[in-house]
Amino acid sequence: MARTIGVTTAEDIATGLVEGHELVGKLRIYEQGAEDEPLLSLPPEGIAQRFANEIQAVGAGQTVDAIGVGLPGIINCGFIEDSPNLRQLKGVHMQDLLRAALRDSGITAPVYVYNDADVLAAGLAATHGHLDRFIRVWTLGHGIGFGVYPRREGVWEGGHVVVSLDPRERYCGCGGVGHLEGIMGQRAMRLRFLDMEPDEVFENAQKRDQRCVEFVKLWHRALAAATANSIHLAGPGKFFISGFNAKHLDLNLLHQYLQEMVKMSPLQSYVFDVVPSSDINGVIGAAVSAGQNAVA
């Protein structure tokens, strides 16, 4: 059975050894020491070196068939076309950098770099027995991620689909107007409500604060709109929802809005599955994807 290593960077750097579709042993989480530079301020070579150190620690004494790494951004064959949350990686061939760093550490297994939402989709497909069908995942965190499995040609930046024509909707991290992330992203919510944290906005909506009630409706309507757009382009099916802000979801409200938006009967067989936010699925997905690439 193939032994692979997966790495994700959702909250911290999480690295794990995977056999088949299962994690072997415990996840290794990079502990940011007081002296360490945060990932955000490291140059690309420094980021590659930190990954290589983590991979070496997990792979010590093991024969590994392939290594997969999930990173935020538009990633094409290991080249990072853009990465709004790790801006220094824009235009960097991360896969080549990482291969060089690993070679210096004596690791020659093939390494692949993927979009982090796509590896989460692959991990959810692998752990839910869905490797034979098309699945999508929304991640509701600092930004809004959208991953698909199996990977299809295209860009798939679903967090940046336009869900509002209001020119005042300009809170998206990428600078675009009317984007899903500009309504649902943590950073965007902070910019919109300068006087309260996102969690307080949802709490105050429960207490019927009108401004918060209206926003929570908009927040759900935005996800329904983005999902409806995806259904109208790629068909119905399974949508996983993950990320730390998934706890604020009211699935009944989401269903109600989506039913108003999707009316053609062949498109109505969609299912939502809210899954806990954990690094394990991303790590498994990165590892499984790398294993598939190495065989192909």
Ligand SMILES: [Zn+2]
């Ligand atoms: Zn955007």
